[in-house]
Structures are given as structure tokens and as C-alpha cells.
Amino acid sequence: MSDIALGLADPAHDSQKLFRAVLDAFAHPGRIVALTQGPAGVGPLSRAATAFLLTLVDRDTPLWLSPDFDVPAVRDFVRFHTGAPLVAREADALFALLTPRRAPLIDSFAIGTDPYPDRSATLVIEVPALTGGPALTLKGPGIESEARACVAGLPASFAEEWAANRTLFPCGVDLVFTAGSELMALPRSIAVEI
Amino acid sequence: MPDTISSNDPSDGAYNYAYLDEQTKRMIRRAILKAVAVPGYQVPFGGREMPLPYGWGTGGIQVTAAIIGRDDTLKVIDQGADDTTNAVSIRRFFARVADVATTTRTEEATVIQTRHRVPETPLKDGQILVFQVPIPEPLRMLEPRETETRTLHALSEYGVMQVSLYESIARHGRIAKTYNYPVLVNGRYIMSPSPIPKFDNPKLDRNPALQLYGAGREKRIYAVPPHTPVKSLDFDDHPFEIERWTECCALCGSTQSFLDEMIVDDAGKRRFICSDTDYCQERQEEQRR
Numbered sequence: 035m036s037d038i039a040l041g042l043a044d045p046a047h048d049s050q051k052l053f054r055a056v057l058d059a060f061a062h063p064g065r066i067v068a069l070t071q072g073p074a075g076v077g078p079l080s081r082a083a084t085a086f087l088l089t090l091v092d093r094d095t096p097l098w099l100s101p102d103f104d105v106p107a108v109r110d111f112v113r114f115h116t117g118a119p120l121v122a123r124e125a126d127a128l129f130a131l132l133t134p135r136r137a138p139l140i141d142s143f144a145i146g147t148d149p150y151p152d153r154s155a156t157l158v159i160e161v162p163a164l165t166g167g168p169a170l171t172l173k174g175p176g177i178e179s180e181a182r183a184c185v186a187g188l189p190a191s192f193a194e195e196w197a198a199n200r201t202l203f204p205c206g207v208d209l210v211f212t213a214g215s216e217l218m219a220l221p222r223s224i225a226v227e228i
Numbered sequence: 229m230p231d232t233i234s235s236n237d238p239s240d241g242a243y244n245y246a247y248l249d250e251q252t253k254r255m256i257r258r259a260i261l262k263a264v265a266v267p268g269y270q271v272p273f274g275g276r277e278m279p280l281p282y283g284w285g286t287g288g289i290q291v292t293a294a295i296i297g298r299d300d301t302l303k304v305i306d307q308g309a310d311d312t313t314n315a316v317s318i319r320r321f322f323a324r325v326a327d328v329a330t331t332t333r334t335e336e337a338t339v340i341q342t343r344h345r346v347p348e349t350p351l352k353d354g355q356i357l358v359f360q361v362p363i364p365e366p367l368r369m370l371e372p373r374e375t376e377t378r379t380l381h382a383l384s385e386y387g388v389m390q391v392s393l394y395e396s397i398a399r400h401g402r403i404a405k406t407y408n409y410p411v412l413v414n415g416r417y418i419m420s421p422s423p424i425p426k427f428d429n430p431k432l433d434r435n436p437a438l439q440l441y442g443a444g445r446e447k448r449i450y451a452v453p454p455h456t457p458v459k460s461l462d463f464d465d466h467p468f469e470i471e472r473w474t475e476c477c478a479l480c481g482s483t484q485s486f487l488d489e490m491i492v493d494d495a496g497k498r499r500f501i502c503s504d505t506d507y508c509q510e511r512q513e514e515q516r517r
Contacts, residue, residue, distance in 0.1 A: 045250060046244060046245040046246075046250060047245065047297065047298065049250065049253075049254075050245075050246075050253075050295075050296070050297040051297060051299075053257050053294075053295070054295060054297065056261070057260065057264070057295065058354075060261050060264045060265065060453075061264055061438045061453050061454055062453075062454065089254070090257060090258055090261075091254075092251060092254050094251075094255065095258070147382075148382035148383070149379060149381070149382040150272075151266050151269060152259070152263075152266065152269070152272070154262075156261070174414075175267045175414050175453040175454075175456040176264070176453035176454055176456065177455060178434075178436075178454075178455045203266075203416070204269055204416065204417075208261070208262075208265045221264065221265035221266075222265055222266070223265060223266065223267060223453075
């Protein structure tokens with residue numbers, strides 16, 4: 035047990051600050067927010083992804099780990115601090131932790147149903163950086179005219195995959211990109227153009 | 229582990245910060261994120277019993293409790309006023325359980341919980357407006373079955389709402405609905421804006437602040453992200469119109485704000501004053517300078 039990394043130092047207040055940063059990111063797609071209240075990243079996880087899990091995941095939210103993150107350090111950390119059930123099938127998860135190297139990237143997760151589009155997965159995608167990648171133009175709720183995102187490390191097919199996700203609206207998955215202690219959200223309502 | 233309980237009042241030592249337990253807050257926070265991702269869609273959530281009755285803002289309070297922190301400045305209004313019973317008690321509740329600064333100034337607030345009004349002062353990026361909602365389902369009076377209204381929303385099948393507005397025109401010569409006037413959010417979901425006067429509907433459209441709506445009894449949360457188009461339903465030959473007054477506010481002289489009518493004596497003498505008390509006071513102070 036002594037190998038498990040520490041969680042939030044001050045759970046009520048830290049998670050509140052972290053949630054407000056995440057909410058700010060969801061309300062302003064493309065905006066990069068800093069998640070600095072959490073502990074250092076656990077094992078292969080970034081600090082932002084670790085903080086996101088500690089803020090939103092618990093025993094009610096099945097979590098899927100991609101093979102890159104399905105290591106004892108992460109499994110033990112998640113089980114001990116959040117109690118989230120770790121699931122083997124993508125479709126069973128409400129949250130998932132993955133890298134952009136997966137192909138197809140966002141297929142096979144729960145997209146919800148037309149009467150209940152909220153029964154869908156939120157994918158946390160660990161990328162090398164939130165800047166420096168090819169520019170994507172974002173349009174939709176939360177954005178005044180248009181926003182720019184330059185997430186590094188996304189596959190060339192991303193815009194196409196996201197367009198397919200958009201056609202499912204109001205169903206579909208929501209994405210959160212994390213790198214270091216920073217996070218950017220891409221809710222399903224947002225249109226992406228190259 | 230440090231003390232996570234509000235320490236400003238020893239009598240509250242038995243409660244978690246902001247009254248709700250952390251598990252409940254996480255559940256509400258997840259619902260809020262879904263609501264922001266699907267603007268106008270009503271996300272079901274596990275509403276909790278709150279220390280005040282349904283109809284007094286239990287939905288709004290739960291949303292506020294899930295988002296509020298010690299850095300926030302909270303404003304609470306009821307029908308535009310900061311000094312009514314509901315507003316005062318909710319403001320004191322959060323000052324006590326969440327150790328939060330409170331204000332009556334719209335500009336200073338980071339979180340504004342409201343019942344039945346949108347402040348007259350324009351809101352800014354970064355502010356969050358939390359609405360207390362009695363009946364979140366805009367189609368409920370037309371279709372009582374939840375399974376049916378859910379299907380209608382899923383299929384974006386809103387003919388029944390247009391028919392009800394048409395019937396209003398046929399009967400009254402105009403759309404007679406003056407509050408809780410239905411809106412279409414981002415061209416997809418018809419949403420109840422809560423019982424705000426239709427005067428406030430244009431303020432919902434492309435507002436830079438984040439709008440969160442909480443219905444405690446019906447256990448639904450929905451949202452309108454910043455800058456999102458919100459259109460009041462109408463017809464080409466009966467365009468949406470807001471209330472207008474021939475009078476101005478008797479206290480500040482405003483001709484731009486929503487006015488309350490007051491009967492001031494037994495002879496039925498009437499005066500009109502701003503419903504937004506902060507806006508009215510700001511204007512009066514400015515005039516005195």
C-alpha cells in the first residue's frame with residue numbers, strides 16, 4: 035500500500051478549484067486551463083489527467099484504461115483514491131484514459147442514446163502538448179466566432195473521426211486533451227475544421 | 229488530512245464544505261459538464277433533500293453548492309431583488325456553509341443565483357448565472373408523460389409547441405405567454421428559460437456568461453454555454469416581442485429596465501419601479517454624484 039501516490043491534499047477545496055477549471059474549459063472549448071491543485075502525475079499519467087480523475091471519477095463511473103495506462107501504479111491509484119470500477123470493454127466505460135496513438139481513436143465508446151445523450155463517455159486523451167500541433171478551427175457553443183486549437187500528436191484522421199462524432203449529435207463522446215498540468219476540452223457540440 | 233470543513237461557524241462542524249458531501253458534488257459536477265456539452269438538454273441527476281422546501285430554489289442551490297468555492301463572490305436575487313426572503317436566506321446559507329463572500333453588485337459577483345430574473349447589468353465572461361427552475365420540461369403542459377416528451381426532444385419534434393403558440397394567437401390575437409417563454413437553444417433543443425419574464429429572453433442569447441439551470445424537485449440540470457444562440461419561438465407574421473412600458477422607473481427614471489407595478493394608496497394610485505434593485509440603486513447613486 036505504501037507505493038500508492040498521494041491524492042488531493044485538501045479534497046473539498048482542491049476538487050472545487052479543479053472542477054471550476056474543467057468547467058471553464060468545457061464552457062470555452064479550445065481554451066487551455068491549468069490544473070495545478072492536484073498532486074504530481076501518477077506513473078505514466080500527466081498531472082492534469084491525474085487531477086481530472088481525482089475530481090470527477092468515483093465508484094459510480096466505470097473507467098477504461100488504454101494498455102499504455104493499464105499499469106499497477108495507475109490501477110492501484112485509481113482504485114484506492116476514487117473506487118472507480120476498471121472495465122475491460124470500452125463500451126462499458128463512462129470515462130476513459132487513452133493516448134492518440136489508438137486507431138480508430140474515439141470509436142467503440144458509449145455515445146448515449148437519443149432520449150439520454152448524457153449516457154455517454156468522456157475520453158481523456160493524453161497528448162504530448164496542447165500547442166504546436168496543426169491548427170484546428172473550432173466553432174460552436176461557448177465560442178464567440180471561432181477558436182483555434184493546436185493540439186500536438188493527434189492522428190491525421192482526427193478531423194474526420196470528429197466529424198463523424200458530430201453527426202451523432204446529441205449523442206457522441208466528449209473529449210478532454212491533457213498535457214503536463216494543462217487541459218483543453220472538446221465537447222461534442224463543437225465543429226472542427228482543418 | 230487537513231480540515232475540509234468550513235470553520236467560520238462551529239455549529240456547522242458536522243457538515244461538509246458547501247453542505248453537500250463530495251460524492252454528491254461529483255455527481256452534480258458530472259451532470260453539469262454533460263449539460264454544457266449538450267446545450268439545452270435536461271440531464272437527470274440525483275437531487276438531494278436540501279434544508280428548505282421544494283419551490284424555494286433547491287435545484288439552484290445544489291448547482292451553486294457543487295460549483296462554489298472560497299474564492300467566489302455570490303449574489304442571490306429573487307424577482308430581481310437582493311433583499312427578498314428567498315434571496316437573503318440563500319445568501320446567508322452559503323455565507324455560512326461555504327465561507328463565501330457575498331455581494332449585491334452584479335459586476336462584483338462571480339456566481340449569481342437567480343429566481344425569475346436576469347440582471348439588467350450585462351454579464352461578463354467568467355461569471356456564472358444559476359437559475360432556479362420549477363418545471364424544467366417546456367413541453368410538460370402540452371404532454372404530461374415524461375417518456376413522450378423525452379422522445380419528442382430526441383426526435384426534435386416540436387410541432388406541438390408551435391401549435392400551442394398558434395392557438396394563443398387564434399384566441400388572443402398575439403402570443404399571450406409573458407413568462408417562461410420557450411426558447412430554442414443552438415437550433416436543437418427547446419428549453420424552458422425558467423419563469424423569467426419574456427423581457428429577459430433576449431439577454432440569454434449569446435450571453436458571455438455561463439448559464440446553469442437547476443430543477444430540484446424534477447431533478448434536472450441543463451445549461452447554455454457562453455455565446456450560444458438562444459432564440460425565442462415565434463412566427464414570421466407574429467415576431468417575438470418584449471414587454472414595453474409607457475412609464476419610467478419612479479426611483480431612477482430608467483426606461484430600459486423591467487418595471488414592477490406598485491399600488492401605493494387606497495385610491496389605486498400606481499407607481500412603477502425597477503425590478504432589479506441593484507441596477508436601480510446604482511443608477512440612483514450615479515444621479516446623486
